[in-house]
Amino acid sequence: AQTVTQSQPEMSVQEAETVTLSCTYDTSESDYYLFWYKQPPSRQMILVIRQEAYKQQNATENRFSVNFQKAAKSFSLKISDSQLGDAAMYFCAYEERKLIFGQGTELSVKP
Amino acid sequence: DAGVTQSPTHLIKTRGQQVTLRCSPKSGHDTVSWYQQALGQGPQFIFQYYEEEERQRGNFPDRFSGHQFPNYSSELNVNALLLGDSALYLCASSLTGKEAQETQYFGPGTRLLVL
Numbered sequence: 088a089q090t091v092t093q094s095q096p097e098m099s100v101q102e103a104e105t106v107t108l109s110c111t112y113d114t115s116e117s118d119y120y121l122f123w124y125k126q127p128p129s130r131q132m133i134l135v136i137r138q139e140a141y142k143q144q145n146a147t148e149n150r151f152s153v154n155f156q157k158a159a160k161s162f163s164l165k166i167s168d169s170q171l172g173d174a175a176m177y178f179c180a181y182e183e184r185k186l187i188f189g190q191g192t193e194l195s196v197k198p
Numbered sequence: 199d200a201g202v203t204q205s206p207t208h209l210i211k212t213r214g215q216q217v218t219l220r221c222s223p224k225s226g227h228d229t230v231s232w233y234q235q236a237l238g239q240g241p242q243f244i245f246q247y248y249e250e251e252e253r254q255r256g257n258f259p260d261r262f263s264g265h266q267f268p269n270y271s272s273e274l275n276v277n278a279l280l281l282g283d284s285a286l287y288l289c290a291s292s293l294t295g296k297e298a299q300e301t302q303y304f305g306p307g308t309r310l311l312v313l
Contacts, residue, residue, distance in 0.1 A: 131306050134304075
């Protein structure tokens with residue numbers, strides 16, 4: 088069965104600095120999708136970024152980028168120029184029709 | 199372009215009662231998935247509906263059932279409520295493509311409290 092592991096329950100970053108959130112997953116499939124979702128205190132789940140496993144190029148969305156290492160089954164999220172509004176719970180998710188989520192990393196941003 | 203909507207936003211029930219939660223997918227989407235998120239946990243997949251049929255199901259008892267209507271909206275029904283059913287219920291919609299399912303977009307959720 089596919090599993091997703093986020094080993095950092097909490098992370099903290101200074102405003103304007105860069106932070107990296109870690110995620111590893113386990114699967115025997117070769118084609119799949121990986122996602123990072125952000126969940127602020129409102130608990131609305133917001134898509135941050137998506138990566139297709141067959142694409143070697145790492146996905147980027149403005150200040151958000153990923154480091155996708157398929158052989159290592161690693162999928163980390165880098166947030167550059169952190170802003171106060173980035174403070175939230177971040178979930179890594181693996182998709183094979185259904186989404187399998189990690190336990191989340193709570194990110195705090197210090198002014 | 200309306201996103202995913204869910205109703206109600208909050209709900210309080212007592213043990214043994216039944217509840218129905220509703221979801222309208224994002225415009226153009228045909229697939230609806232339901233997730234349960236307990237406090238402090240990641241969401242857990244309940245089931246997914248496509249073409250009015252349950253396409254995939256997670257590890258949830260038969261007390262959890264659903265339905266998808268011809269307009270792609272969906273309902274989640276939970277019978278014989280238990281205290282442990284208290285959670286945030288998230289609906290996500292997507293468009294099933296030829297090769298693979300597209301990205302899932304989430305609604306704001308329904309917070310269910312069982313007393």
